[in-house]
Amino acid sequence: MTERADRAERPGAAARRTAAQPERDPEAVSRFVERFAAQLVEAGVPRMPARVFAALLASDAGTLTSAELGERLRVSPAAVSGAVRYLAQVHMVSREREPGSRRERYRVHGDQWYEALTSREAVIKRWEHALREGVDSLGATTPAGRRLAETLAFFEFVDTEIVAMMVRWRARREELFGSP
């Protein structure tokens, strides 16, 4: 990826923008969405969920309807549906029904998704389980068994550390951004 500084905007633009715009410069938003989504994809998130998620992140309200998502990402309702199902399953978004409309609204929990992402509780638990089995069946006193046991200990350590870390984060966040 080369340096293609195609800025659609000049410094003044941000100031000029006023309440009239439903979302700021769709160009810029889309650029961010695609770039951030690409990074998520590299980290192992399936593509469409990554794009949907990035779009939600970049929305002012932090919520979008299925229709809005389809429109912004230029994909079919079916694709949105699938992506949202995935994201809900891994707790990166939640769905809310808007009372008085059959529209569904998807929301990124600004302050929860990255906690989920970082800790990956379920994933780590399964690793630990597999490692424990390995230690048992290879024998805790064999060189390989010892290696597995150490790895297991590491993940257990991380588990507890992350809990503490998130506590510190919430404190720091308050300090930086004020109370939620």
Next chain:
Amino acid sequence: MTERADRAERPGAAARRTAAQPERDPEAVSRFVERFAAQLVEAGVPRMPARVFAALLASDAGTLTSAELGERLRVSPAAVSGAVRYLAQVHMVSREREPGSRRERYRVHGDQWYEALTSREAVIKRWEHALREGVDSLGATTPAGRRLAETLAFFEFVDTEIVAMMVRWRARREELFGSP
């Protein structure tokens, strides 16, 4: 000379098995390898690299040659080659040339790979970069911009925390397992 690896054994364990096993019960090893690999796959690691990595983890010496890997996993040399290239790129294994032979030896750095896995330095750095761009182009004072800024702050926080955490881990590890 292929079979001189994997032999630093304990008396008790050796008694239960027949003395001449090149690796402990290949059945059990293979079962662990496939199960652990499956978990890695679920976490986003490509299949063959995951299997190769698990096989190395479960080897007593912590190293295997390309030929040994191919044999244990029942795959072609080409597959091993590709998998190893991937793993080396993400620093989960390193390759060493055995002097006096054209065999290459792949090693899992018992105490480094999970550090790499956990911190995912490069990945997080790229996320931060994408987020910074996003804050800039959406405007730091817009709601969406603020959300991105907070996410960015979180990752920066995690960066520094993880460094400290790994220091604590090394201490704990020594305490649990003695010096490296």
Next chain:
DNA sequence: CGCTTCTTTCACAAACTTGTGAAGTTAAGG
């Protein structure tokens, strides 16, 4: 109630991944 609007499900085609055999490359050992 039934119309209308929105969402989900399903079968399938296109696009991408993976692993293979075979040919190519490198370097040890005669």
Next chain:
DNA sequence: CCTTAACTTCACAAGTTTGTGAAAGAAGCG
């Protein structure tokens, strides 16, 4: 030097994954 063992690269076939259009399924609103 030439042979040969060991690994790598390449083109391609098999197998997945993805996203779509079409049709069916909810749910407000008249």
